[in-house]
Amino acid sequence: MFESLHPDIKVKCHYSEWSGYQTRNDVRMVSHTESDVMQINYAWLKQYSDDGEGYYDINQLSEYVDLSDFTEEDLAYGMQNGKLNAIPIALNTMTVYINKTIYDQYGLDVPKTWDDFFHAAEVMNGEHYPISMSKKSAWFFLVSYVGQMTGKNLMDDEGNITFGEKEVTMMIETYCELINKKVMPQVEYFDKLKIVDGSYAGVLAWLSDAENYCGETIENGYEMTIADYTTVNGELNSWYAKPATMYAIRKDVENPREAALLLDYLLNSHEMAGFQKLEKGVPLSASARNYLEENDMLNGIQYDAFIKMQESKDKLEIISPYFENDTMIDAFIDSCNEVLYGKSDETEQGKILLRNLTAIPE
Amino acid sequence: MNRKNVSTDVRIRWLKRMMLISEVSVIFLLSAVISFLTIKKTDTALKTKVIAMTSALNEQMQMNLDSYLQRMETIGTLVFAEEEVYKYSAVDSSNSDYEAIKTEQLIEDKLYDLCIMENFVDFAIVYSNNHPVGKVSNGTVKLFGDNLYSDLEAMINRPKTADGWSTGYKENYKRIYYVKRVNDDAVLVISFYTNELDDVFEHPGGIDDIAVQLVEANGIVIYSSESGQEGKVLDSEISERIKGHTAVTTMDNKYLITLKECGDNWSVVCSAPAKKILKEKNDVTVFVVIVTLITAVLASALSVLLVSKIIRPVNKIVDSLSDEAHNDLLTGILNKKTFEKKVDESIKQNIDFKKKAVILLDLDNFKGVNDTLGHAYGDKVLVGVGDILRRVFHTDDYTGRLGGDEFCVYLNISDLCQGNYINHIEEKCEELCKAFANNYTGDNDNYKISASIGVAVFPDNGNSFGELYKCADKALYSSKHKGKDTYTIYNESMSDKEETK
Numbered sequence: 057m058f059e060s061l062h063p064d065i066k067v068k069c070h071y072s073e074w075s076g077y078q079t080r081n082d083v084r085m086v087s088h089t090e091s092d093v094m095q096i097n098y099a100w101l102k103q104y105s106d107d108g109e110g111y112y113d114i115n116q117l118s119e120y121v122d123l124s125d126f127t128e129e130d131l132a133y134g135m136q137n138g139k140l141n142a143i144p145i146a147l148n149t150m151t152v153y154i155n156k157t158i159y160d161q162y163g164l165d166v167p168k169t170w171d172d173f174f175h176a177a178e179v180m181n182g183e184h185y186p187i188s189m190s191k192k193s194a195w196f197f198l199v200s201y202v203g204q205m206t207g208k209n210l211m212d213d214e215g216n217i218t219f220g221e222k223e224v225t226m227m228i229e230t231y232c233e234l235i236n237k238k239v240m241p242q243v244e245y246f247d248k249l250k251i252v253d254g255s256y257a258g259v260l261a262w263l264s265d266a267e268n269y270c271g272e273t274i275e276n277g278y279e280m281t282i283a284d285y286t287t288v289n290g291e292l293n294s295w296y297a298k299p300a301t302m303y304a305i306r307k308d309v310e311n312p313r314e315a316a317l318l319l320d321y322l323l324n325s326h327e328m329a330g331f332q333k334l335e336k337g338v339p340l341s342a343s344a345r346n347y348l349e350e351n352d353m354l355n356g357i358q359y360d361a362f363i364k365m366q367e368s369k370d371k372l373e374i375i376s377p378y379f380e381n382d383t384m385i386d387a388f389i390d391s392c393n394e395v396l397y398g399k400s401d402e403t404e405q406g407k408i409l410l411r412n413l414t415a416i417p418e
Numbered sequence: 419m420n421r422k423n424v425s426t427d428v429r430i431r432w433l434k435r436m437m438l439i440s441e442v443s444v445i446f447l448l449s450a451v452i453s454f455l456t457i458k459k460t461d462t463a464l465k466t467k468v469i470a471m472t473s474a475l476n477e478q479m480q481m482n483l484d485s486y487l488q489r490m491e492t493i494g495t496l497v498f499a500e501e502e503v504y505k506y507s508a509v510d511s512s513n514s515d516y517e518a519i520k521t522e523q524l525i526e527d528k529l530y531d532l533c534i535m536e537n538f539v540d541f542a543i544v545y546s547n548n549h550p551v552g553k554v555s556n557g558t559v560k561l562f563g564d565n566l567y568s569d570l571e572a573m574i575n576r577p578k579t580a581d582g583w584s585t586g587y588k589e590n591y592k593r594i595y596y597v598k599r600v601n602d603d604a605v606l607v608i609s610f611y612t613n614e615l616d617d618v619f620e621h622p623g624g625i626d627d628i629a630v631q632l633v634e635a636n637g638i639v640i641y642s643s644e645s646g647q648e649g650k651v652l653d654s655e656i657s658e659r660i661k662g663h664t665a666v667t668t669m670d671n672k673y674l675i676t677l678k679e680c681g682d683n684w685s686v687v688c689s690a691p692a693k694k695i696l697k698e699k700n701d702v703t704v705f706v707v708i709v710t711l712i713t714a715v716l717a718s719a720l721s722v723l724l725v726s727k728i729i730r731p732v733n734k735i736v737d738s739l740s741d742e743a744h745n746d747l748l749t750g751i752l753n754k755k756t757f758e759k760k761v762d763e764s765i766k767q768n769i770d771f772k773k774k775a776v777i778l779l780d781l782d783n784f785k786g787v788n789d790t791l792g793h794a795y796g797d798k799v800l801v802g803v804g805d806i807l808r809r810v811f812h813t814d815d816y817t818g819r820l821g822g823d824e825f826c827v828y829l830n831i832s833d834l835c836q837g838n839y840i841n842h843i844e845e846k847c848e849e850l851c852k853a854f855a856n857n858y859t860g861d862n863d864n865y866k867i868s869a870s871i872g873v874a875v876f877p878d879n880g881n882s883f884g885e886l887y888k889c890a891d892k893a894l895y896s897s898k899h900k901g902k903d904t905y906t907i908y909n910e911s912m913s914d915k916e917e918t919k
Contacts, residue, residue, distance in 0.1 A: 071537045076553075079534050235467055244519050249559060268556060390523075397516035 057331070058062040058321045078382065085110075093316045093322070095301045097355040098144070101136050102215075105307075108137030112305035112312065115140045120316035125324050129141045133299040133374075142321060146337025149372055150196045150261045151361045152283035153270050155372040158184055158257035160279075167258075168284045170201060170230075177239040181258065188256035189364065196296065197260055197286070197383045198222030198227040203294025204287060215378030217413045224388075224413065225406030231392045232402070242396070243389060252273050254278055263365055264300050264337040280357055282364045285372075296379065297372035300337045334358040387412040434729055439896045441725065442718040449717075450526065453710035457703050464699040468674060472628060472695075473667045475621055476676035476688040479630055482618045484680055487596070489581065494598045494606050496532055497543070503528050507603040508545035522551045529553070533608075539593055540609040543600055544570055558609065561588060570605050573597040574906040577680075583614070583682045585640050591649035594640065613649055615641045619686075627694040637682035656689050746819040748797060749804025757818025761883040764816075765876060773831045773839040776883070777847065778890035779803075779869040781823035782902040787867065799867055806853045810846070825869075826887075839875070840907065847871055847905035854903070870897040872903035879908050 058067055070091060072080060078097065084090040085104055096104075097112075102368055104110035109218050114121055114134075123131065131355070134142035154166050162179045168185065176186035189197060199210045202223050209304065219227075234240050241247075241256070250256045252272045261269050270280040285295045303316045303322055329344035333353050340343050348354050367370070391405040391412075399409075432656040498504045503525050508518065525543060529552040533541040541841065542552025562569055574597055581598035585591055594615075596608040608895045614712045619630045619641065632641040637657055639647045651657075656675055659668050664679040674696075693700075740899040752760065761776070781803065788796040803825055807817040816828040835842040839892035854868050872894025874880060879889040900906065 068616075069613075071539075071614065076530060076534055079530075083535060227862075240521075244522065248556060272560070393516065393519055397514075397519075399516065 057327050058318060061321070061327075062317060065317065065319060085130070090120040090306050092306050092309045092311070093318050094304055094306070096142055096304045097184075097260075097380070098133065098142075098299045098302060098375070099378065101134065101141055101302075102378070105139075105141050107264075108135075108139035108141060110136070110307060111139075111141040112307050112309055112315075113141070114143060114305060114316070114319070117305070117312055117316035117319075120313055122319045122324050124345070125343045127340075130299075130340045134302055134304075142302035142304040143336040144243045144302045144340055145323065146264065146339055146362075147249050147365065148263050148298055148300035148337055149295070149297040149365050150193060150200075150260055151266065151364065152187070152258060152260055152286055153266065153357070153361075154258045154281050154283045155251075155254060155256070155273065156279040156281045158254055158278070159186075166281055166283045167286070168290065169287055173234075173239045173286070174237060176257070177237050180238075182238050184255060184257040185238060185241050185250075187240045187258040187260060188246055188251065189240060189243065189260040190246050191385055191389055192380065192382075193260040193262075194231065194240075194243050195388055198231055198388075199379075200286070200294045200296070201230055201288070202226045204291070207293075209294070211376050211378060213376060215376060217410070219410070221406050221410050224409045225402050227388065228392050228395055228405050228409065229402045231388075235392075235396060242393075252276060258283070260278075262300075263358070263361045264335070265363045267334065267356065268355045274357065280362045282357070285368060292368060292371045293373075295368075295372055296375040297369070298375040321332075334362075338362040381416060383416050384413055387416070434725075438722055438725055441721050445721060446714050449710045449714035453706050456706050456710075460702045460706070461699055464696060464702070465669065468695055469667055469676075470671055471689055472674055472676050472690070474626065475630075475680050476667075476686055479619050479621065479688065480678040480680050480686045483615070483632065483684075483686060486615070486618045487681070490610075491581065491598075492609055493532055493536070494596060494608055497529070497598075497600060497606050498543045500528060503543075504600050504604075504817050507601060508549045508551065509547045509603050522597075525551045528848070536610075537614055537850045538608055538610050540595075540607050543604050543606050544649050546603045554607075555609075555701055558593075558607075561590060567605065568608050570595070570597050571599075574599055574605070574686050583684075586634070586638060586649065589649065591640060612641045616643075619643055619813055626690050627697075628690045630688045631689070633685050635685075640684065644706060652687065658685065660687065746804070749819050750801075751804045751807060751825075752816060752818035754818060754820045756819065757816055757828070759885050760816050761886075764828065765882060768876070772833070773836055773878075775827075775829040775831065775839070775843045775846075776876070776886040776890045777827040777829055777843075777850070777905075778820075778872045778887065778894050779825040779827070779850070780894055780898070782868045782870055782898075784823040784867070802857060803869075806850070806857060810850050810853050826890075843873055843875070843907060844905075847873065851903065851905065868903035870902045872897055873905060873907040875907070 059065065078100070081090070081094070081096065081100065101110075111182075115123075115332055121143075123140075123143075130144060131140060152167075156166060158180075159166060159176070162176070164176050164179055167173050167176055173186050179403040180186060202219065203209060205226065206223055208219060208223055211217050226380045235242055241250075243394075248269065251259050251269055253276070254273070259269050263264075274280050285292055303319055305312070305319060309315045323339075324341045324343040326343070326347040329339060329341075329347040330351065330353070332339075334347065334356065338354065338359060339348070345354075387409060391400075394400040394408075395402050395405050436621075464687055502521065505512075506521050506525060508522070513521075529541055529572040533553070533845070538553065539555045540553060540558050542550040542554045544550045544554070544567050546567050548564060550566070554566075559566070572642060573582050573584035573595055575584075579598075581596065583594065583596055585594045587593070587595065590734075592612055592810065593609045594612055598606045600606050615632065616860065619632070621628065621630060621643075628643075630641075630643040631639050631647065631652065633639055633652050637652045639650055639652055657675065658672060659670075659675050660666055660677040663677055664685075665677060667674075667676040669675070672692055673689055674692055675687065677685055677687050679685045744752060746753045764774070781799070784796065784799070787799055800819070800823065803823075804817070804819070807825060807827060811817055811827055811829070814830045818826050818828075820826050829846060831839045831841065831842055849870065851868070857867075872890045872892065874886040874889035874893060876886055880886040887907040892912040893906040896912060897904045
């Protein structure tokens with residue numbers, strides 16, 4: 057479509073699955089084979105462009121990219137050292153999706169606290185899991201829990217671990233408790249199809265994945281609802297938001313004008329907005345959002361999740377760029393499994409995990 | 419003699435025309451033959467070149483594909499590099515959950531390392547309980563459902579290597595699968611979007627009109643460089659032309675097609691409408707035709723010019739012969755025969771009976787001039803008379819020398835003067851007499867040359883030159899009698915005198 061609007065520009069697309077995308081991106085960035093226009097994660101801005109030189113300064117291309125469609129606040133997510141390195145497509149946060157039909161069957165309210173989940177597990181008695189999640193979601197879930205319980209953050213802005221042994225041990229303990237009390241299945245056994253067929257009565261996933269996880273479940277006749285972000289006592293903190301994927305331009309792009317035109321098309325054009333709809337979340341671009349609104353496309357579970365986020369926007373913390381390190385997450389789950397299968401105890405694994413987390417380079 | 423000259427004149431003019439026509443025809447014919455041969459030669463050369471290029475392109479595409487598929491198979495083979503990976507069975511009940519999780523994590527890491535730079539949709543080992551280890555996309559999970567293992571296993575169609583390529587699963591032609599048996603309870607699946615083949619089938623610029631398609635043995639298009647063709651049956655116009663072949667290059671007026679079969683009953687088909695692919699040829703044809711036409715036109719123009727240059731002397735001779743046939747050689751005015759003929763023709767055409775006059779002149783004392791001043795001078799006098807007649811009379815009037823010193827004028831009388839034609843005739847006769855007087859009075863005092871003039875009027879005095887001449891002659895006779903150097907218009911009484919005489 058873009059090529060038909062700009063016949064002089066030829067775009068070569070590369071499909072890339074999100075899992076492993078960071079490693080692939082790593083390899084490409086280090087080997088200088090990255091694409092001219094690329095989707096990046098918010099976390100990588102610090103990693104590749106701490107001084108603002110790792111990506112092209114899009115402010116230089118404002119002639120071609122309409123930046124007026126974004127608020128200063130939105131653009132600030134992509135600023136590094138005074139340079140606009142990336143533009144966020146949408147905002148994202150971990151969202152609790154609840155199968156209300158199942159909960160209703162057990163006379164349960166939509167859970168708001170961790171205790172509500174434990175209670176639901178007791179009531180469901182192994183027939184359903186009250187919640188389910190992937191490895192990364194579990195990491196977020198447990199970091200939020202411990203954060204709320206202790207008032208501490210996992211790490212500081214520079215990526216240094218600020219949790220101590222006590223906090224990481226609490227993470228391991230709580231994960232094992234969630235598994236043992238059948239609040240959620242082990243992350244290794246997390247199966248999306250079981251959300252669809254109602255075996256899992258809830259799922260914790262990114263806002264941008266709402267349709268992906270809930271669409272079919274709703275088609276199967278279940279009522280899916282957006283729960284409040286889970287808290288210990290109703291006080292929301294330690295729950296994180298971040299820009300969903302961002303678009304950046306290669307620092308030494310050969311054809312900056314053409315790259316900028318493509319970027320503008322991806323972010324602001326009506327064509328792309330209509331094509332992408334809410335797949336990556338509700339767009340931050342006013343132009344794209346207006347188009348969706350005018351065409352009655354701002355609806356469904358994804359939009360509900362967006363509204364929930366908007367309602368709590370002031371209380372959500374912006375995620376540290378170092379937060380989503382896969383090695384950290386793997387180390388956490390490994391420690392949990394050691395305890396879960398009786399190979400070690402929480403105290404020992406707490407020490408090991410803290411050592412592993414602090415040893416992981418930024 | 420004169421009739422012969424006239425006929426020769428016409429013939430020469432006809433020949434001249436025919437010569438020009440023939441010459442131009444020959445030039446155009448020659449040009450057509452040259453352009454036909456040139457076009458044919460260029461056509462053949464271009465066709466050969468395009469066929470060779472397309473054939474080479476197809477060969478290259480097929481090699482690219484083989485190489486790409488081979489790479490995927492090699493990645494699949496690397497799964498067997500570690501015993502722990504290929505021997506593990508997720509359905510083995512003796513596995514403890516802990517060991518299973520650890521082993522599966524190891525397998526997942528191994529697979530992850532193998533495909534890290536690949537754009538695979540799926541890269542996983544799927545066990546007979548449908549449990550996948552590795553990356554299985556949501557789309558695949560949804561598409562295969564509970565038949566994940568069994569349907570993947572069914573894609574193995576090469577017993578020797580226990581693997582196979584497949585596409586079009588549940589009519590979904592957007593993905594291509596490679597499946598290889600890992601052990602009795604497990605298969606490895608690699609899948610990727612067909613648009614990954616864009617890189618494989620990327621062909622050099624300049625031959626954009628060529629469509630590259632990967633086609634299954636059943637004629638379904640797996641991949642096409644033209645969007646929207648995947649999953650559709652290959653255009654019958656193309657499939658008809660390659661039916662029964664495994665490798666062929668064919669070209670006719672509609673299509674240029676090359677086919678090369680690769681493994682797994684897949685074929686690479688490159689095709690292009692002949693019109694588009696031979697656009698260069700058409701351009702050359704148009705160019706050759708235009709150049710030839712311009713050359714032919716220029717050659718014809720040049721030839722006409724040359725012929726007219728060459729023919730000009732001949733024309734002069736022909737014109738001269740013509741003049742000689744019609745005119746009096748000495749005075750340049752009409753000779754007697756032509757004069758008579760023209761007057762008679764004019765009379766015949768004068769159906770309105772408009773007044774005309776025959777003015778007959780006879781020089782006075784001409785014999786004396788000849789005798790005294792010689793014939794040469796006499797001839798000069800006659801030439802001078804011719805000049806006088808040309809000067810006094812209009813080109814519409816016929817002037818002729820009937821013989822010796824006898825001249826005649828056939829006077830046209832304009833519509834305006836028809837009413838008082840006698841006055842007009844008299845004016846002309848007086849003018850004539852005056853011209854004689856001006857010319858020959860004083861030049862040579864020895865002999866004053868004048869003319870006696872007799873006039874007859876059509877249709878009053880006759881309906882043919884012969885009748886009019888007779889009357890004019892009588893009037894001339896009368897002028898001689900009156901003392902020469904005068905004119906007389908015929909009247910009936912002159913006829914009576916003659917009869918009386």
